[in-house]
Amino acid sequence: MSRIRWHAIAGVAAAAAVVLGLVVVAPASGAATVTATFEKTQSWDTGWEGRYTIRNSGSAELSGWRLTFTLGSGSVTSAWDAQLSSSGTEYTFANLSWNGTIPAGGSASFGFNASGTGTPTGCALNGVSCDGGSVPPTTTTTPTTSNPPDEPGEPGEPGQKLVGYFANWGVYDRHYYVKNIATSRSAAKLTHINYAFGNVQGGRCAVGDSYADYEKTYSAADSVDGVGDTWDQPLAGNFNQLRKLKKMYPGLKVIWSFGGWTWSGGFGEAARNPEAFADSCYKLVEDPRWADVFDGIDIDWEYPNACGLTCDTSGPKAFGNLVKALRSRFGSNLVTAAITADASSGGKIDATDYAAAAQYVDWYMVMTYDFFGAWDTTGPTAPHSPLRAYDGIPNPSFNTDSAITKLKGKGVPPGKLLLGIGFYGRGWTGVTQLAPGGRATGPARGTYEQGIEDYKVLKNTCRATNTIAGTAYGLCGSDWWSYDTPDTIRGKRTYAGSQSLGGMFFWELSGDTSDGELISAMSGS
Structure with a gap:
């Protein structure tokens, strides 16, 4: 935080992700060609963190996705960038309102935390085995918001x-x-x-x-x-x-x-x-x-x-x-x-x-x-x-x-x-690339300071269309903004x-x- 510029440089790298398995879904007429990659990104004494990345390498758009797997040892305790539900040892991760459509050549990912030492098995994508088969658009109803189930210790609960x-x-x-x-x-x-x-x-x-x-x-x-x-x-x-x-x-x-x-x-x-x-x-x-x-x-x-x-x-x-x-x-x-x-x-x-x-x-x-x-x-x-x-x-x-x-x-x-x-975004101008990593010519124009703008303004002037790493971004003309x-x-x-x-x-x-x-x-x- 600052009076003139909120410039709190930060960060540290997490442990390098190790790819544990790649499951490929075969193409079919009128269906997207999809791969689902599982990574165990971190582990500790009592649990671990995992991530699935769904990539569409076909020519058709994937509209809506639902990935399920079974975890024989331990349990999934939380998830992000997906709506989590479970039945016994089976866990289901459905797309949210903002990441349900995966265009040809695009991808979406979600992460989760789990207890124990288990590894996902029996992966299925939109009801089709992740070991093979075509993936049509999902017919399930997706929530319009991503309000996850409450967990012990979450902000907003008593004592938090x-x-x-x-x-x-x-x-x-x-x-x-x-x-x-x-x-x-x-x-x-x-x-x-x-x-x-x-x-x-x-x-x-x-x-x-x-x-x-x-x-x-x-x-x-x-x-x-x-x-x-x-x-x-x-x-x-x-x-x-x-x-x-x-x-x-x-x-x-x-x-x-x-x-x-x-x-x-x-x-x-x-x-x-x-x-x-x-x-x-x-x-x-x-x-x-x-x-x-x-x-x-x-x-x-x-x-x-x-x-x-x-x-x-x-x-x-x-x-x-x-x-x-x-x-x-x-x-x-x-x-x-x-x-x-x-x-x-x-x-x-x-x-x-x-x-x-x-x-x-x-x-x-x-x-x-x-x-x-x-x-x-x-x-x-x-x-x-x-x-x-x-x-x-x-x-x-x-x-x-x-x-x-x-x-x-x-x-x-x-x-x-x-x-x-x-409660604000950071932005550049002179940008031609939507995906992060593009070049720029300087800071985007802000109401009070270049390169920064309130959320209440950006939600109307540059609506975020994509997410990465748990935060959102969008390209409006030549201005690129990221914000929560x-x-x-x-x-x-x-x-x-x-x-x-x-x-x-x-x-x-x-x-x-x-x-x-x-x-x-x-x-x-």
Whole structure:
């Protein structure tokens, strides 16, 4: 996340996929010629991850697919990019609304997690044995949405976090107010709001924008409760609006976030005297004027002992010392942190001891977005928030699953990890190729910044037509955009549940539609 540019470079490669079997379906008149390739992409002590890729090498379009197999040992626990159902030891994976048609020469894939050590047997595609035969279009009815079955530990269930960032500058050109959180029906679905951003200056926490934070007065039409501000009231601005919102939704918590892309440069000085920094933050967050508004503090340091807008050399223990001091000063109040998803060898996760620091935070928000973007002006085009690596990805170490896997491997409890979603797209212009990997001439035009655009705009101006690695993309004229949709978010929600993560978070509220499409998908509603 950032005030100017949300550029959280991230990622790490998953284990190399090993092709375990290739099943070929013979051609027939009027039917597509299809192969289904199975890969066991990862394995661990208690289970494994698999993937099927369905390729249409014929001249006819395949319209709708349904793949079944039997698993004699263990069970399938979750799936993404397909609708999962089961009967005993037989598992069925049906296409979703966006990946049901496979053109001649095209492909579709889906993935799943399974317990035990078994391997799929008895594969069938549209009712025809995968060992041979023709594959006609499926006659089954496919859901129009991909809402997967709930699983224990998924976001939106009791005890799971759904955290959204509110950017204080959104009240200006964007005209996004705290009231919109309520009118979009999102407030009832959120567990926490992170208020961004406070500044870090002189080794201390500081107010970021006093006018937006606590001075701007609101008319009755723009106020959460329909009551306008008066000129002489003791607290106005977003802080007063958040106070009103919490009164309407008593279970909602608000956390003040400090730093971000633009203001992370002050953390290095703060780390030289963590106790003084923590004390300054506590006194600011608990200022009597707004002490009832905030339930804790969030640190968005981009990046400890590494480079973001500026470079930090404070060492691998500095971040841990900082959050330890915050925990000591804030006591039982919330202490959270947004952290890098750069899990490449020697990358930003390796630069900081996040595992040792985890004992002092309530949770980490892993910024699993902005892996790729038009800061690489000529491309190649790539989705900015891939769930996993895919063939042709510009850097196979940049993907969500690799970051989560690395953090868990280092000893960070999965329940303290929240998966990140961007409510925006990244785009290039001068592109002629729909598939990822195309060349470009620069960033696509955005409303507020080149190369970036809100989901609520893109869903109308450049509708995603394809998916890869759990995220969506589309080509509109010469502009190529990638972004998450309600369908791809549901897939990531399933992934978060399968990994026993503590929940999900997103950047940021104003990017969603007026009726909260993306937040609804994240909450499972």
